[in-house]
Amino acid sequence: MTSTTVQVPMPTMPRRRRTPEDVLSAAPVTGNKRVLLAAPRGYCAGVDRAVIAVEKALEHYGPPVYVRKQIVHNLHVVSTLEAQGAVFVDETDEVPEGALVVFSAHGVSPAVVQSAEDRGLRTIDATCPLVTKVHREAQRFARDDFDILLIGHEGHEEVEGTAGEAPEHIQIVNGPEDVDKVQVRDPERLIWLSQTTLSVDETMLTVNLLKERFPTLQDPPSDDICYATSNRQAAIKKIAPESDLVIVVGSANSSNSVRLVEVALEYGAKNAHRVDFANEVDESWFEGVATIGISSGASVPENLVQDVLRLLAEYGYGDVEEVVTAQEDIIFSLPKEIRAALKAMGDPSQGRGGRGQLQDRGSLN
Numbered sequence: 001m002t003s004t005t006v007q008v009p010m011p012t013m014p015r016r017r018r019t020p021e022d023v024l025s026a027a028p029v030t031g032n033k034r035v036l037l038a039a040p041r042g043y044c045a046g047v048d049r050a051v052i053a054v055e056k057a058l059e060h061y062g063p064p065v066y067v068r069k070q071i072v073h074n075l076h077v078v079s080t081l082e083a084q085g086a087v088f089v090d091e092t093d094e095v096p097e098g099a100l101v102v103f104s105a106h107g108v109s110p111a112v113v114q115s116a117e118d119r120g121l122r123t124i125d126a127t128c129p130l131v132t133k134v135h136r137e138a139q140r141f142a143r144d145d146f147d148i149l150l151i152g153h154e155g156h157e158e159v160e161g162t163a164g165e166a167p168e169h170i171q172i173v174n175g176p177e178d179v180d181k182v183q184v185r186d187p188e189r190l191i192w193l194s195q196t197t198l199s200v201d202e203t204m205l206t207v208n209l210l211k212e213r214f215p216t217l218q219d220p221p222s223d224d225i226c227y228a229t230s231n232r233q234a235a236i237k238k239i240a241p242e243s244d245l246v247i248v249v250g251s252a253n254s255s256n257s258v259r260l261v262e263v264a265l266e267y268g269a270k271n272a273h274r275v276d277f278a279n280e281v282d283e284s285w286f287e288g289v290a291t292i293g294i295s296s297g298a299s300v301p302e303n304l305v306q307d308v309l310r311l312l313a314e315y316g317y318g319d320v321e322e323v324v325t326a327q328e329d330i331i332f333s334l335p336k337e338i339r340a341a342l343k344a345m346g347d348p349s350q351g352r353g354g355r356g357q358l359q360d361r362g363s364l365n
Contacts, residue, residue, distance in 0.1 A: 018283050020315045027287035034319040035312055036243060037305075038235035038295035044228030045330040046128030047072045047299045050105035051081070053126040056338050057102060058085050060345060066101040068092060068108065069157050071126065072299035073254035075276050092116045100124070105299075106157035107131040109164020124337045130196055130226045131158055135165050137220055141191050142166030147184045149173050149217070151206050152195030156255060159195050175202060179209040191218040196226040197256040197298070199263060200233055227330065228298045229256045233263050235325045236295050241268035243293035245285055248274045249304050250297030257297030269293060278307035286315055 050071050057065045063085020070078050070088060078088060092115045095101045100122045103112070107127040116123050127135075141148055148170045152159040163170045171182060173192075184190050192210060194203050203225060211217050223230070240246060246264040250257025257274055264272040271289075275281055286292075292312060296305050309320060333339065341347075 023283050023286050023315060026284075029288060029290050029316075031290040032319065033289075033316045034291050034321060035309065035317050036239040036291060036293045037309070037320050037322045038232070038239050038293065039322050039324045040228070040231045040235060040326055040328050041294075042249075042296045042298070042300045042302050042305060044226070044298040044328070045332045046105055046130060046226070046228070049332045049334060050102075050126040050128065051077060053124055053335050053338050054081050054086055054102055055084070056334070056342065056347075057100060057124055060341050060347070061100055063087075064099070066095045066099055067104065068095075068101055068112070069104045069106065070253070071102065071104050073106075073257075074251050074297070074299040074301075076301065076304060077299060092119060092121060095119065095121055097121070102126050104157065105131070107135060107161035108157075109161050111164055112161075124335050126335055127161075128196070128226070129332050131161070133222075134162055134193055134196065134220075134224050137193055137224075138162055138165040138170065141193075142169040144189075145169075146189045146191050146218075147171070147186070149182060149184075149190065149192040149210060150194070151175075151192060151203055152198065153255065156195060158197070162193070162195075173206060173210070176206050176209050179206065179213060182210065182213065184214065187214045187216050190214055190216065191220065193220050194224040195255070196224055197229050197254075197259070198225055199259045200225055200230055201263070201266070226298075228328070229259070231326045231328065232256065232260060232295060232298060235323065236260050236264050236293070237267045238325050239293040239295075239323050240264045240266075240272075243269045243291050244289040245270065245291075246272040246293040246295070247281065247285075247308060248272065248295050248297065249276070249300050249308060250274055251276055251299070254297045254299055257300070260295055260297060264293065264295075275308070277304065278311045281308060281311055283315065286317075292317055 054071050064087045066087050066089055068089060089095055098120050101116060102124045103126055105126055105128045138148055150163055150170050151173045154172045154174055163172060192207055246269040248257055248260045261272045261274045
């Protein structure tokens with residue numbers, strides 16, 4: 001049986017860069033060069049919990065540990081765990097019978113859980129607790145016979161997992177362009193839920209358009225867009241108006257990272273780009289640029305941001321000001337399967353995953 005690993009393109013050596021003098025001669029900079037470093041940024045508690053779950057599984061059970069889909073949407077995290085013995089697969093039928101499989105932070109549908117059970121797989125559910133909350137909302141309102149409008153990106157693992165909780169009750173609404181297509185049985189029994197990593201502004205635009213069609217549309221009991229997504233978007237909104245360039249560290253399949261680039265442009269940044277690694281930064285972006293804003297998606301370890309800051313310093317952007325818009329100290333318990341294993345093996349760790357400081361676990365050690 002063949003498993004499908006995630007291929008991570010890592011150049012063996014960086015391309016030759018133009019020198020700082022070359023860049024300056026192409027377009028002189030007016031004003032002092034500086035960096036506005038957004039905070040919060042990077043790892044959230046749900047991501048840290050999921051990564052620790054895989055690390056602990058490898059430590060206590062030994063490789064291979066199979067993981068359905070990418071544990072979190074970040075190339076560096078995935079490649080680092082692969083090097084430690086994690087094997088990433090697309091579906092549970094690629095996992096040998098009786099083996100150990102971890103469900104990713106994005107969550108899975110009941111059908112995936114059943115498939116794993118049917119194959120006799122041992123499972124660790126690393127679904128982010130905030131995603132689990134949305135699943136429970138979907139279950140609850142389906143039991144009450146509501147139509148549920150799930151705002152999110154069709155095909156995203158999180159959306160597939162949530163929709164799978166009540167497929168006969170849930171319609172996926174990708175965005176404002178889908179509002180006119182929505183059909184419901186009873187407008188009086190209608191509620192919206194959302195993917196946790198969306199743009200706050202775009203989501204509310206979609207909701208407002210839906211409410212124009214269905215004035216009795218109910219809001220979810222609590223915010224579905226997670227605290228980390230909201231906080232990182234708020235931070236980028238703060239630095240974008242002053243930034244000639246914004247660089248977001250994060251992977252292309254990371255919804256919240258992609259949203260940060262969009263939010264930066266919407267809120268006044270003259271230019272914005274997303275990179276996985278510092279060696280993807282194009283020095284031509286610096287031409288005529290005085291102020292650079294930096295942030296990172298919720299699945300990005302801090303060491304990748306520090307790599308970008310070191311590169312910027314080489315080009316004269318050594319003055320770094322951290323712009324703090326919120327403090328985060330949320331910690332989630334590790335999956336119950338991991339906690340039980342730690343206890344049985346006398347592991348002295350506290351069975352928790354999450355962090356309050358940006359430097360913690362930055363190197364994925």
